[in-house]
Amino acid sequence: MTIVQPSGGGQAGRSSGSGLADVIDTILDKGLVIDAYVRVSLVGIELLTIDVRVVVASVDTYLRFAEAVNRLDLSQTGQKGLPDLMQDITQGGSKSKTKGALEGAGEKLRDLIGEPEEEEEEEEPAPRRKRRER
Amino acid sequence: MPPSRGKSETGRRTVKGRSAPRESEKAASTPAPSGQDTSAEATTASYIYGIVPADVELASDVHGVGDPPGKVELVRHGEIAALISDVPVEHPLGRPQDLFAHQRLLDDTAAEVPVLPLRFGAVVKTPQAVVDELLTPHHEEFLAVLRDLEGRAQFVVRGRYNEEKVIGEILAENAEAARLREQIRGLPEEATWDARIRLGEVIGQAVEASRETDTQTLARALASVCVAVAVREPSHEWDAAHLALLVETDRRADVEAVLDEFGHQWGDRVTLRLSGPLAPYDFVGSPE
Numbered sequence: 174m175t176i177v178q179p180s181g182g183g184q185a186g187r188s189s190g191s192g193l194a195d196v197i198d199t200i201l202d203k204g205l206v207i208d209a210y211v212r213v214s215l216v217g218i219e220l221l222t223i224d225v226r227v228v229v230a231s232v233d234t235y236l237r238f239a240e241a242v243n244r245l246d247l248s249q250t251g252q253k254g255l256p257d258l259m260q261d262i263t264q265g266g267s268k269s270k271t272k273g274a275l276e277g278a279g280e281k282l283r284d285l286i287g288e289p290e291e292e293e294e295e296e297e298p299a300p301r302r303k304r305r306e307r
Numbered sequence: 308m309p310p311s312r313g314k315s316e317t318g319r320r321t322v323k324g325r326s327a328p329r330e331s332e333k334a335a336s337t338p339a340p341s342g343q344d345t346s347a348e349a350t351t352a353s354y355i356y357g358i359v360p361a362d363v364e365l366a367s368d369v370h371g372v373g374d375p376p377g378k379v380e381l382v383r384h385g386e387i388a389a390l391i392s393d394v395p396v397e398h399p400l401g402r403p404q405d406l407f408a409h410q411r412l413l414d415d416t417a418a419e420v421p422v423l424p425l426r427f428g429a430v431v432k433t434p435q436a437v438v439d440e441l442l443t444p445h446h447e448e449f450l451a452v453l454r455d456l457e458g459r460a461q462f463v464v465r466g467r468y469n470e471e472k473v474i475g476e477i478l479a480e481n482a483e484a485a486r487l488r489e490q491i492r493g494l495p496e497e498a499t500w501d502a503r504i505r506l507g508e509v510i511g512q513a514v515e516a517s518r519e520t521d522t523q524t525l526a527r528a529l530a531s532v533c534v535a536v537a538v539r540e541p542s543h544e545w546d547a548a549h550l551a552l553l554v555e556t557d558r559r560a561d562v563e564a565v566l567d568e569f570g571h572q573w574g575d576r577v578t579l580r581l582s583g584p585l586a587p588y589d590f591v592g593s594p595e
Contacts, residue, residue: 193403215430218399220428246492
């Protein structure tokens with residue numbers, strides 16, 4: 174993964190980790206669907222991931238946007254130290270009723286598995302490969 | 308060393324993937340069923356990751372989904388091959404480790420050779436079934452797509468709005484939003500429920516309109532340096548753009564140059580992130 178700094182300048186840092194939400198987004202929704210090609214030998218293994226998506230009602234989304242405006246107000250009143258505290262409280266308090274679909278999916282998966290978040294960060298460098306022309 | 312099916316020849320391209328995580332070492336003594344089990348009570352099946360050209364070689368210690376992670380093998384037919392591993396049929400799949408294993412193998416492969424990625428969870432009874440039912444009937448079709456993908460890989464671009472900046476813009480430009488903000492300022496939630504919902508709705512609509520514009524602008528600019536561009540659904544409410552790109556790998560610098568340009572232009576309003584190379588998940592279709 175390359176991070177392109179918003180200020181530009183081609184300072185592209187590299188890391189090959191990607192979050193759980195990205196993975197779910199990609200490999201559960203995209204790619205060739207085997208059912209379209211194979212029928213007779215298909216094995217239906219139970220997938221833990223099928224029901225994990227959390228649908229977010231639009232009202233929740235609206236309230237979250239309104240909260241964001243509120244946070245902006247707090248940070249603009251210049252009460253140093255307080256805004257961050259308030260933000261934490263607001264986010265913590267609203268967590269149960271307002272979570273994004275993918276965050277929700279990730280949380281549910283972690284609930285199922287008991288895995289800590291961000292465990293996917295790579296500790297090993299990406300392997301180097303030699304590529305030979307055919 | 309490579310799986311027994313693959314005769315090592317010079318000219319093959321090697322995909323190394325990643326070594327098995329340490330926790331799997333304890334399972335090294337478990338005999339790995341080689342998939343020739345055709346009995347009705349088979350306890351393992353073949354998990355399929357993707358399809359690659361047959362001239363690809365696999366490093367010896369690549370592992371995939373399952374607990375312990377199954378050893379990834381290549382099963383070849385003609386000029387194509389499938390990346391597979393044994394999985395026990397009685398255990399559900401889909402732990403985060405499984406999802407990561409699936410994607411990592413495919414992305415590592417895509418960095419080296421063309422690959423048709425399968426959606427997570429594709430399992431058939433035996434390696435022989437992979438050949439008979441998947442590779443043989445669709446050999447020409449898959450081969451054609453693999454040739455088309457030679458030298459290309461997918462990248463994903465995501466732009467994320469700076470919440471504060473964008474809300475500031477909206478409040479400055481949208482009179483209703485500004486009025487509602489004054490109306491609810493300092494009042495308890497219960498007293499301003501309707502106003503809050505309306506304010507959120509106005510903000511949401513403005514963000515959506517902004518996202519549409521920014522996505523189109525970015526997609527148009529990238530189209531000139533990409534083989535194809537696919538607009539993805541936003542996966543976050545502050546997404547400014549979410550695009551999948553099919554890129555000639557030797558034109559990657561051009562893609563990065565376009566993104567740098569947008570980085571300058573958008574300043575701290577949007578944070579852009581480019582991931583890749585990835586397997587071309589967004590550019591392989593399935594027949595209806």
